[in-house]
Amino acid sequence: MEGKLSRAAKKLTSSPIQELSQLAQRCNAINLAEGFPDFPAPLHIKNAAVSAINSDFNQYRHVQGICDHVSKMVKEMHGLVIDPLTDVAICCGQTEAFAAAIFATIDPGDEVILFDPSFETYEGCITMAGGIPVHVPLDPPRWTLDPSKLLSSLTERTKAIVLNSPHNPTGKVFTNDELETIAGACCSRNCLAITDEVYEYITYDNEKHMSLASFPGMLERTIITSSLSKTFSVTGWRIGWAIAPSFFASAIRNIHAKVTDSAPAPFQEAALTALRSPPEYYESLRSDYQSKRDYIIKLLAGVGFKIQFIPQGSFFLFAELPDDYPHSDVEFVKKLILEAGVVAVPGQGFFRSNLSLNEVSNASCYYQRRYIRFAFCKSDETLAAVSERLSKLLDAAGHLKLH
Numbered sequence: 539m540e541g542k543l544s545r546a547a548k549k550l551t552s553s554p555i556q557e558l559s560q561l562a563q564r565c566n567a568i569n570l571a572e573g574f575p576d577f578p579a580p581l582h583i584k585n586a587a588v589s590a591i592n593s594d595f596n597q598y599r600h601v602q603g604i605c606d607h608v609s610k611m612v613k614e615m616h617g618l619v620i621d622p623l624t625d626v627a628i629c630c631g632q633t634e635a636f637a638a639a640i641f642a643t644i645d646p647g648d649e650v651i652l653f654d655p656s657f658e659t660y661e662g663c664i665t666m667a668g669g670i671p672v673h674v675p676l677d678p679p680r681w682t683l684d685p686s687k688l689l690s691s692l693t694e695r696t697k698a699i700v701l702n703s704p705h706n707p708t709g710k711v712f713t714n715d716e717l718e719t720i721a722g723a724c725c726s727r728n729c730l731a732i733t734d735e736v737y738e739y740i741t742y743d744n745e746k747h748m749s750l751a752s753f754p755g756m757l758e759r760t761i762i763t764s765s766l767s768k769t770f771s772v773t774g775w776r777i778g779w780a781i782a783p784s785f786f787a788s789a790i791r792n793i794h795a796k797v798t799d800s801a802p803a804p805f806q807e808a809a810l811t812a813l814r815s816p817p818e819y820y821e822s823l824r825s826d827y828q829s830k831r832d833y834i835i836k837l838l839a840g841v842g843f844k845i846q847f848i849p850q851g852s853f854f855l856f857a858e859l860p861d862d863y864p865h866s867d868v869e870f871v872k873k874l875i876l877e878a879g880v881v882a883v884p885g886q887g888f889f890r891s892n893l894s895l896n897e898v899s900n901a902s903c904y905y906q907r908r909y910i911r912f913a914f915c916k917s918d919e920t921l922a923a924v925s926e927r928l929s930k931l932l933d934a935a936g937h938l939k940l941h
Contacts, residue, residue, distance in 0.1 A: 546666040558871055562881035568924050570912045571881045573706070573854065574773040577917040580819075583770055583812045590807035599803035604628055607813035608779055612762070615738070616752040624784040627791040628806065630798050632736050632765035632778040635790065637663045638797070639732050639761045639780055642789035644669040648697035653683065655856075655888035655906075657706050657734070672696070673890040678905050679846035679858070681708045683716045688723055698730040699723065701750055704737035707888045707911040708856045709831075709849025711745045721753035731760045736778075739769045739820050741851040742828045751781075761786055766805075768853070769823065770812045771915075775805040827853055827914075830921065834914040837925050842937035843910075853915040856885065859908050860937065866907040873940040878927050885909030 559571065569576070578584070602622070609622035620626065629635035636659065644650060646668030652660055654673040661671045674691050676683055699720060703712040712720075724731050731750050738747045751760035765778030778801075780790045831848075834855055839845045844858035859870055867884035875881050889906040914921065933939040 546668075549665050550662055558868070558875065558881065558884070561872065562875050565875050565879055567875045567879045567881040568920060568927065569881055570914070570916065570924065571883045573768075573913045573915060575771040575915045575917075576920055577771070579771040580812075583772065583808055586811035587775075587804055587808035590804035593807075595803045595807045597803060598800040599806060600628060600800065601803075601806040601810065603810045604777070604779065604806060604813065607810065608781065611813070612749070612751075612781060615747075616749045618749070618751055618757060618781075620781055621784065625781060625787050627780045627782070627787045627794060628801050629778045629780060629790070629794050630801050631767060631776040632734060632763050633659060634776075634794065634798065635763040635765070635778045635780040636660070636732065636734060637666075638790040638793040639763060639782070639786070640664055640667050640669070641793050642786060643730055643732070643761070644697060647695065649693060649695045650697060651688070651691060651699040651729075652890075653701070653705075654890050655707055655885065655909075656700070657702060658887060660700050660702075660734075661890075669697070670695070671890075676708070676710070681705070681710045681847065683712070683719065685719045688719060692723060692727050692729075696727060696729055698732050700732050700734070702734040703750075704741060704747060704851025706737070706852055707854050707883070707885065707909075708847065709852045709854050710847070711741055711747065711850040714748065717748060717750055717753060721750060721756050724759055725755040729759070731756060733760060733762050735762055735764045736768045737852040738764060739823060740827055740853060741824065742831060743848075743850065745850045747851065758783055761790075766809055766812055768915075769820075770815075772805070772812075775802065775808070777801050777805050777809050830914045830916070830918075831855065833918075833921055834912060837921070837928070838912065840936065841928055841932060853913060855912045855914060856909050857912060858905075859910065867910055868907075870940070871910065877940050878931055878938075880924055880927055882913075883911040885911055 605622040605626035608626050609620050612618040629638060640663040644667040648669045649672050650664045650669045651672050651674055654675045664671045672691050674688050733750050741747055751757050751762055762781040766775060767773040835845055838857050842860040849855055867886055871882055871884050886907050928938060931938055
């Protein structure tokens with residue numbers, strides 16, 4: 539009966555990363571792979587969730603107050619005027635909001651631009667919708683967007699461009715010039731933009747997140763997706779939203795209703811408390827994560843990693859393997875698990891998956907096997923434990939030595 543699987547299901551196969559995750563669990567490795575905090579969520583937000591459960595907000599529910607607060611937030615941050623009654627759809631996390639946005643807009647054969655490297659969920663959703671992912675590489679080591687590469691990738695079948703800024707896995711914040719290039723392409727080619735802005739409050743060194751929807755001509759052609767998860771350290775609550783022109787938002791709500799019906803009711807109630815957080819909360823969030831970023835950069839650079847790009851946002855470091863390390867990122871991570879008891883993510887999982895063997899061996903694509911993503915959204919104790927484990931595997935020059 540295996541032949542009864544859909545074509546989409548057959549394309550969504552497990553990756554070597556999942557096998558490494560199982561190995562890491564068996565070895566009790568410290569988890570710097572997955573992008574979730576291992577420290578507690580803010581107490582007042584947890585208390586709000588407990589209070590909501592005890593107040594019996596436990597059935598299907600739509601909390602309009604979330605939409606009201608989201609509308610207020612984008613007005614204050616980006617000067618965007620949206621109608622909270624019609625232009626916001628509450629979903630089960632940003633992941634569902636993004637998937638629903640894709641299903642609401644992409645037909646079989648439509649092409650969708652992705653910037654490479656990218657979070658693998660995007661390609662999966664596009665494939666399930668019957669769309670065709672078109673990968674536009676960002677240029678290392680600063681992951682810059684070459685306008686000519688974007689423009690040459692556009693065709694008459696291009697329906698949408700996906701943008702994630704601040705960016706996972708690199709920590710890049712797209713520049714004003716890059717955003718203008720993307721906005722110009724969308725407007726001139728009559729394309730949509732679907733954005734993932736979950737790290738909107740996590741930026742460093744005076745970098746500021748700019749939403750693509752705030753550029754001229756873009757509000758009417760942009761679907762913004764975001765969530766509580768990263769800003770409030772509640773990745774398991776699954777409260778997210780899409781912001782879009784009313785006809786898109788309505789379609790996303792309809793898809794959400796058919797698939798999951800309702801985001802978790804008590805966590806929607808608690809979201810109201812989170813979204814009322816004062817400016818000091820967001821400043822503290824940035825400051826804490828910048829301290830963690832600086833710690834892990836110093837740690838990894840000190841043991842031999844090449845750090846040519848300092849993350850400007852998100853909570854990931856995309857570190858390059860030392861020049862003298864002869865093996866691939868996957869092999870390195872496997873050794874890191876077995877010998878150091880630390881797990882990270884091989885970078886090749888974020889690059890396009892349809893490379894031929896000849897392309898992989900090509901020098902221009904070699905870098906795709908040379909990066910490791912480390913998540914630094916961890917407690918100070920966890921990061922210190924990583925430092926201690928790595929310190930036991932240093933050679934005479936103080937560099938990490940794996941056998």
